[in-house]
Amino acid sequence: MNALPREFYARDVLEVAPDLLNKVIVHGERSARLVEVEAYAGTDDPGSHGYRGPTPRTEVMFGPPGHLYVYFTYGMHWCANAVCGADGTCMAVLLRAGAPLTGLEVMRVARGPAARRDRDLCSGPAKLCQALGIDRAVNGTDVVAGTGVTICDDGTPPPTDPGRSTRIGLTAGADRRWRWFVTGDPNVSR
DNA sequence: CCGCCGATCTTT
DNA sequence: AAGATCGGCGGG
Numbered sequence: 001m002n003a004l005p006r007e008f009y010a011r012d013v014l015e016v017a018p019d020l021l022n023k024v025i026v027h028g029e030r031s032a033r034l035v036e037v038e039a040y041a042g043t044d045d046p047g048s049h050g051y052r053g054p055t056p057r058t059e060v061m062f063g064p065p066g067h068l069y070v071y072f073t074y075g076m077h078w079c080a081n082a083v084c085g086a087d088g089t090c091m092a093v094l095l096r097a098g099a100p101l102t103g104l105e106v107m108r109v110a111r112g113p114a115a116r117r118d119r120d121l122c123s124g125p126a127k128l129c130q131a132l133g134i135d136r137a138v139n140g141t142d143v144v145a146g147t148g149v150t151i152c153d154d155g156t157p158p159p160t161d162p163g164r165s166t167r168i169g170l171t172a173g174a175d176r177r178w179r180w181f182v183t184g185d186p187n188v189s190r
Numbered sequence: 191c192c193g194c195c196g197a198t199c200t201t202t
Numbered sequence: 203a204a205g206a207t208c209g210g211c212g213g214g
Contacts, residue, residue, distance in 0.1 A: 038206070040206075047206070048206085049201095049206075052202090055201080055202085056201095057200080057201065071200095071206080072199080072200065072201095073199090073200080073205060073206070073207065074197080074198070074199080074200095074205065074207050074208080075197070075198025075199035075200075075205095075207095076197070076198055076199075076207080076208085077198095077207050077208070079206065079207080081206090094206060096206085114208080114209055114210090124207070124208070125206070125207075126207050126208065127207090127208075167206070168206075168207095169205085169206055169207070170206065171204095171205090189207095190192095191213105191214090192212105192213090192214085193211105193212090193213090193214105194210105194211090194212090194213105195209105195210090195211090195212105196208105196209095196210095197207105197208090197209095199205105200204105200205090201203100201204090201205090202203090202204090
């Protein structure tokens with residue numbers, strides 16, 4: 001299973017986001033197949049953390065593609081994005097949900113008693129990070145290098161006709177249909 | 191299954 | 203003061 005090359009990410013986020021469906025995110029022995037993503041397009045996008053320009057929090061999104069932008073929200077949750085586009089631009093794909101593949105025992109411990117079923121492990125952006133052990137420690141790390149958090153291609157193609165909708169949980173920029181998901185997958189968030 | 195509410199703290 | 207969320211609880 002090969003890490004996706006840097007060029008994969010060095011494109012417009014609206015091309016990269018649907019292409020990330022069915023790719024595999026790996027962290028140590030834990031892995032999950034991505035089934036739900038959202039695109040965020042920086043300074044043109046009122047829904048993006050980067051809308052008002054770079055800050056200490058968002059500087060990773062303005063950097064080179066193929067890195068992880070991890071942010072903390074609601075006082076308790078981590079969420080992860082794959083940074084896209086050219087260095088200096090601000091584009092990222094929020095990794096919203098995955099189908100657990102390996103390391104399910106470790107994921108269950110990490111997620112705690114709320115995760116009764118397998119589909120409770122990775123079926124949301126903060127659940128995915130908690131299950132995979134993604135937090136501040138891996139913000140800015142390279143997902144191409146093959147060390148640490150890596151996004152891989154195991155040969156499964158993206159769906160030819162993915163589900164599509166507006167993004168979830170936004171007030172600003174809520175009208176853009178920049179969410180893609182694997183239709184019918186039980187791990188897609190609600 | 192659905193909807194509401196509180197938790198908790200960083201960022202602006 | 204609000205936020206790219208989640209889990210528990212109550213009702214249908």
